[in-house]
Every structure is written in C-alpha cells, then in structure tokens.
Amino acid sequence: LIVVADGVNSSWKKVLLKENKFKPISQSAYRFTIKSQNIPANFVNEDLNLFLDIGKHFVSYKLGKKNLVNFVFCKREKSKVTKSWREKISKEKFFEEFGKSDILESLTENIEHVYKWPIIESEIPKKLTTKNVVFIGDAAHGMLPYLAQGANKALEDSWCLNNILQNRSFNLATQLNRYSKGRLDRLKKLDKASVNNEKIYHLENLFLRQITKLFLRLILKYTPGLIFWRLDWIYKFKG
Ligand SMILES: Cc1cc2nc3c(=O)[nH]c(=O)nc-3n(C[C@H](O)[C@H](O)[C@H](O)COP(=O)(O)OP(=O)(O)OC[C@H]3O[C@@H](n4cnc5c(N)ncnc54)[C@H](O)[C@@H]3O)c2cc1C
Incomplete structure (x- = not known):
C-alpha cells in the first residue's frame, strides 16, 4: 500500500491521476506576522478576527505561544501569480495590490x-485510489481555504483510511474503493461549502453586501449558536 500525501502539487497525482486538472488560479493570498506588542489592541485577542471587503477579506489571529499575530489576506485575482509559496513582496506592493484601509494603516510601520x-x-478526482496507491489531503484534492478545512480534511482522510484498513474482512482493493467512495462524497460537500463561502466573503454587489452584513450582525447578536449549528456537519463528523 502506498499512501500519497505530498500536497497540492503532488508529483504522484500528476502521473497517476493525469486526467485530474488544476483549476485556473482565481485567488491569491498574502501573509505577514507582527509582534503583539507592536499592533493595536483590537488585534491582540484570543479570537479569530474576520474582515470582509469587496472581492477580498483578511483574518488575524494570535499564533500559539510566539507572541505574534498572524495576518492572512485573500483576494480575487485577475492577473498572473508566480506559482511559489515563498514570493516575498514589499509592503508598498502589498498595499498597491490589496488596497489600503484605516484598519490596515495602523499596522503599516511594523510590517516587515x-x-x-x-x-x-x-x-x-473520480477516484482517490489506483491499484495499491491511495491519495489523502491536498494531494487528493486542493480546495479554496474559505472553510478553513484543508488541513482538517487531510486529517479526516487519514482517519477514515485507517478505520477502513482495520476491517480485515475485505481485501485491499475493496478497502481502498470504500475509502474513495466515502471520502469523495465528503470532499464534494466541503468543496461546495468552501466555494459558497468565497462568494459571501468576497461579495462585490454593494446592495447584497449591506444585506449580508446586516444579516450577519443580527445573527451574531441574537442567535450566535445558529452559525455553529450550521457547521455541525463539519465539526461533528464521526468518520
Ligand atoms: C491561505 C490559506 C489558509 C488556510 N487556512 C486553513 C485553515 O485555517 N484550516 C485548515 O484546516 N486548512 C487551511 N488551509 C489548507 C491547509 O494548509 C492544507 O489543506 C493542508 O496543509 C494540506 O495538508 P497536506 O498534508 O495534504 O499537504 P501539505 O501541508 O502541503 O503537506 C505535504 C508535505 O509533503 C511534503 N512533500 C512533497 N513532496 C515530497 C516528497 N517527494 N517527499 C517527501 N515529502 C514531500 C511537502 O514538503 C509537505 O511538507 C489553508 C490554506 C491556505 C492556502
């Protein structure tokens, strides 16, 4: 049995699941960290802060024990993006591309x-297995990160694969086919929810944005539990 877990650019996938194509790049992400003592107090909390804007959004959250706050920005992308995880750009270029706002202005001088x-x-893919090879995580399927489920999906894959392999009443081919079938249904659901979140986070129609903002404010104020209830199918997954 070979378990392929080499990420979204999986070289195994390029050979064994050739018919499975990458989608055109439609989004790009930016990231920087700032020391907690150098940023406005409203960013230093235990929460995940989510800021929505037209065609873009960003999140900020404290990073473990490192005394750092992580900022991740995502936006719809219309131009070409270098296919590298390590492209460093200047803060001037970042602001030129992502745009400036009052809230970001307060961070400017501490961005490195x-x-x-x-x-x-x-x-x-149509199947997550071929012969004795099985795909998990981003190697199986790379999706938009707007449900914050990519890494969790990879963990679920390995959990489910392990459970199925424990059942010795089936041969390996049957076990892998069962894994593939079960996971594909889940991947489709997660992928769809992630694409839907992109539409909400990056709404460009001003009227719809106002309605959505109002709706979210009301829910957060009066029935915050509704948001978590809506996500039960994700977080209460038993495998
Ligand atoms: C902007 C952004 C925000 C995200 N936010 C979240 C979030 O909040 N929550 C969440 O759950 N997910 C999030 N994700 C998604 C998450 O990062 C990925 O889905 C997850 O890392 C996939 O895990 P993986 O183990 O499948 O692949 P990877 O994390 O890519 O790991 C693959 C590993 O294989 C190694 N590798 C590759 N080739 C070889 C080789 N030939 N030999 C040995 N090793 C090799 C690589 O070096 C790498 O370490 C986000 C993604 C992005 C882009």
Whole structure:
C-alpha cells in the first residue's frame, strides 16, 4: 500500500491521476506576522478576527505561544501569480495590490516581509485510489481555504483510511474503493461549502453586501449558536 500525501502539487497525482486538472488560479493570498506588542489592541485577542471587503477579506489571529499575530489576506485575482509559496513582496506592493484601509494603516510601520502565493484548486478526482496507491489531503484534492478545512480534511482522510484498513474482512482493493467512495462524497460537500463561502466573503454587489452584513450582525447578536449549528456537519463528523 502506498499512501500519497505530498500536497497540492503532488508529483504522484500528476502521473497517476493525469486526467485530474488544476483549476485556473482565481485567488491569491498574502501573509505577514507582527509582534503583539507592536499592533493595536483590537488585534491582540484570543479570537479569530474576520474582515470582509469587496472581492477580498483578511483574518488575524494570535499564533500559539510566539507572541505574534498572524495576518492572512485573500483576494480575487485577475492577473498572473508566480506559482511559489515563498514570493516575498514589499509592503508598498502589498498595499498597491490589496488596497489600503484605516484598519490596515495602523499596522503599516511594523510590517516587515509580506509573502504572496496563488491559491491552487484542483478538480475532484473520480477516484482517490489506483491499484495499491491511495491519495489523502491536498494531494487528493486542493480546495479554496474559505472553510478553513484543508488541513482538517487531510486529517479526516487519514482517519477514515485507517478505520477502513482495520476491517480485515475485505481485501485491499475493496478497502481502498470504500475509502474513495466515502471520502469523495465528503470532499464534494466541503468543496461546495468552501466555494459558497468565497462568494459571501468576497461579495462585490454593494446592495447584497449591506444585506449580508446586516444579516450577519443580527445573527451574531441574537442567535450566535445558529452559525455553529450550521457547521455541525463539519465539526461533528464521526468518520
Ligand atoms: C491561505 C490559506 C489558509 C488556510 N487556512 C486553513 C485553515 O485555517 N484550516 C485548515 O484546516 N486548512 C487551511 N488551509 C489548507 C491547509 O494548509 C492544507 O489543506 C493542508 O496543509 C494540506 O495538508 P497536506 O498534508 O495534504 O499537504 P501539505 O501541508 O502541503 O503537506 C505535504 C508535505 O509533503 C511534503 N512533500 C512533497 N513532496 C515530497 C516528497 N517527494 N517527499 C517527501 N515529502 C514531500 C511537502 O514538503 C509537505 O511538507 C489553508 C490554506 C491556505 C492556502
């Protein structure tokens, strides 16, 4: 049994799942970190802060024990993006591309390096296995990160594969086919939800944006549990 887990640019996938294509790059991401003591207090909290804007959004959250706050920015991308995870750009270029706002202005002087990379999406393969080879994580399927489930999906894959392999009443081919069938249904659902979140996060129609903002504010104020209830199918997954 060979388990392929070499990420979204999987070289195994390029050979064994040749018919499975990458989607054109439609989004790009930027990232930098800032020391907690150097940023406005409203960013230093235990929450994940989400800021939505036209065609773009960003999140900020504290990083473990490192006394750093992580900022990740995503936007719809119309131009060409270098296919590298480590492209460093200047903060001036970052602001030129992502745009400036009052809230970002307060961070400017403490930004050192900004990394930019394309968000790579692949189509969902017809099968996650071929002969004695099985794909898990981003090697199986790369999706938009707007559900924050890519790494969790990889963990689910390995959990489910392990469970199925424990059942010795089936031969390997049957076990892998069962894994593939079960996971494909889940991947499709996660992928769809992620694409839908992109549409909400990056709404460009001003009228719809106002309605959505109002709707989210009301829910967060009066029935915050509704948001978590909506996500139960993700977080209460038993495998
Ligand atoms: C902007 C952004 C935000 C995200 N936010 C979240 C989030 O909040 N929550 C979440 O769950 N997910 C998130 N994700 C997605 C998550 O990062 C990925 O889905 C996850 O890392 C996939 O895990 P993986 O193990 O399949 O692949 P990877 O993390 O890519 O790991 C593959 C590993 O294989 C190694 N490798 C490659 N080739 C070889 C080889 N030949 N030999 C040995 N090793 C090799 C690579 O070096 C790498 O370490 C986000 C992604 C992006 C782009």
